[in-house]
Amino acid sequence: MARAPVLLAGVLASLLLPAAAAAVPTGDPVTVAEGLRTPWEVAPTPDGRTLVVERDQGVRVLDAQDRLQAGSVLTRSAVAPDATKLLGLVLHPGYATNHRLYLYAVRAADPDGTGPATGTSGIWRLRDEGTRLVVEQQVFRGIDSDGNHDGGRMAFGPDGALYVTTGDIHQPARPQDHGSLNGKILRFAPPSGSETELAPAPDNPFAAEGGNARYVWSLGHRHPQGIAFDAAGRLWETEHGPTGEQHGSAYPGGNDQQGRDELNLIVRGGNYGWPLVSGPMTRAGTIAPLAYAPDDGAWAPGDVAVGRDGSLYAPFLRGAQLRRFDVRAGAVIGQGQHLQGLGRLRVAVARGDHLLVAQDGSAAKLLRLPLSEPIPGGSDAADPPAGPGGGAGGGGTGGTNGGGTGTPAAPSATTATARLARGLRAATTRLGERRLRAGRGATTRVALPAGRVTVELRLRSSRGPRLSRTTRTVPSGRTRTWAIRADARGRRLLRRTASRRIVVRVVTRPTGAATVVRASGGTLRR
Missing domain, CATH: 2.120.10.30 (TolB, C-terminal domain)
Structure with a gap:
């Protein structure tokens, strides 16, 4: 199959994902x-x-x-x-x-x-x-x-x-x-x-x-x-x-x-x-x-x-x-x-x-x-929450009973950066597998921190060759929809490589500090 120019539009999803989900299956099987x-x-x-x-x-x-x-x-x-x-x-x-x-x-x-x-x-x-x-x-x-x-x-x-x-x-x-x-x-x-x-x-x-x-x-x-x-x-x-x-x-x-x-x-x-x-x-x-x-x-x-x-x-x-x-x-x-x-x-x-x-x-x-990428300090890095189902098990006391119809409360609030990372990974993997493989785009929305935001497409890893970069200013309280496509140099690079992996790298600079959030575009068949 000929390799189509790559378009990734709307890499971002809702920030309000469950705090317990450090990484989830994404995209179509x-x-x-x-x-x-x-x-x-x-x-x-x-x-x-x-x-x-x-x-x-x-x-x-x-x-x-x-x-x-x-x-x-x-x-x-x-x-x-x-x-x-x-x-x-x-x-x-x-x-x-x-x-x-x-x-x-x-x-x-x-x-x-x-x-x-x-x-x-x-x-x-x-x-x-x-x-x-x-x-x-x-x-x-x-x-x-x-x-x-x-x-x-x-x-x-x-x-x-x-x-x-x-x-x-x-x-x-x-x-x-x-x-x-x-x-x-x-x-x-x-x-x-x-x-x-x-x-x-x-x-x-x-x-x-x-x-x-x-x-x-x-x-x-x-x-x-x-x-x-x-x-x-x-x-x-x-x-x-x-x-x-x-x-x-x-x-x-x-x-x-x-x-x-x-x-x-x-x-x-x-x-x-x-x-x-x-x-x-x-x-x-x-x-x-x-x-x-x-x-x-x-x-x-x-x-x-x-x-x-x-x-x-x-x-x-x-x-x-x-x-x-x-x-x-x-x-x-x-x-x-x-x-x-x-x-x-x-x-x-x-x-x-x-x-x-x-x-x-x-x-x-x-x-x-x-699978989307786990965030640093993933789902098994912290102690279990207090309350029903919080025990580690193994002592005859059991754990999450009730048939999965209800689960213990998630840990207390995670940071906006962690929630953004989770949303990015879920959206980019899903869009990458379903859309990039077909050479098409999709659009979703996300609430980003106010300030300067840079979004990059990278080949193979978050430090791999850059396919494109876009920088914009996000006003407070706004939800932005971005269309991000590989530039001319990036498309030439894609045509020359056998790699199927594209990574979306986001850098937010709220209040002058740089916070790096990475997201994987998934394993692609191009």
Whole structure:
């Protein structure tokens, strides 16, 4: 496609955005790949490729230009002849040199016949040879499966340990039993990449009990769907709530209950209650979710991803949306909804300045969703606000309950500069992806501080080559609409570069002092 002259008109949006939203998804989602069959995991690689696990088929690959390659680099039957599902996929921390990955898969039956008739789950080590993934060997086995509540997400922590979720397989005694591998988050010692068996981390909370308890990091989980570590090293988890199952008076968390899907902050040895409690129910010794779905409005969350601003993004299957959870110091202080109307969403993965979001189903799409830039001191830099939901969780006191129908009050007033930065980022990313790509402009308005205001277009970064500069005086109390286009020199520069990134840089000089506010135009396809 020929590169059109670039016009960016009206880079500015309202100052009155929620103070909790340090950065938000902006712009229209861009389709990266179509025709995927039940994508369950997406794993970007350091060389720019993206591996996509199709649950019932195998692993597909998008090349560095996001072109979906024909065929699979790994088929389900290549993992094991009796494999029924492929679930989590994670790169070894040393992948750049050893090219190892780990895959969670479900088999129809354990070869030695010791598992239940419905099957078992396990972990396989793979080697990436570029054009194919080679199965080296199975490195963990014995997690019982019922073909449904299998968990199956994996993540490496900042400690190098491998964390793995497992489902309760509809057996209520298992999540509270230290000796069962089901209904848990398991933690394995940092793998070498050449091990024959994954070992339990020696400092796991129940290591002294021996047996399966050596692997358990947290318990009381029903059907954990996503895990992710934030920049502070905290582990977050999304989990499916009850669907009215009857487990008797000993397990009141599920009896006749609906909805109550959870967002949990996972701590060492934590008991998250299932099936003793769910949602707003409390019980000594259990940890409440920091956010949960209402009884009459299930989320059915899929994955969970941590954006570059520290916010959490969870795709919903039942809720058919991408939900944003803004967090500070381990507390949820705000929520937002995105990508509504796109059907069931299962996967969300952060990749640089955008999210990769996968739909569910037999003809699913992989979407790219741009993120605005976080402001300095982002959403996880301050202590949580006082009041309901302000606690950091992890002590059995819980956090933001109420199903997301209400959120705790936002922190006290943020500065006008921070609000302006947030508005700029949201507007420029949205206009950039939708308008610059098509070579067209759009107009929005913003209330700017009175004084001298300079707006620049820059290539690649806020310090990159300048495409244009406009300086004006803003009278007090006025709202201005500006049309900003690359000048002749800027258009020549754009024609010569392969960069897709344009940054809007605003300098305001109220009362004689310079305040620099930056905003990103998003990742563009020109």
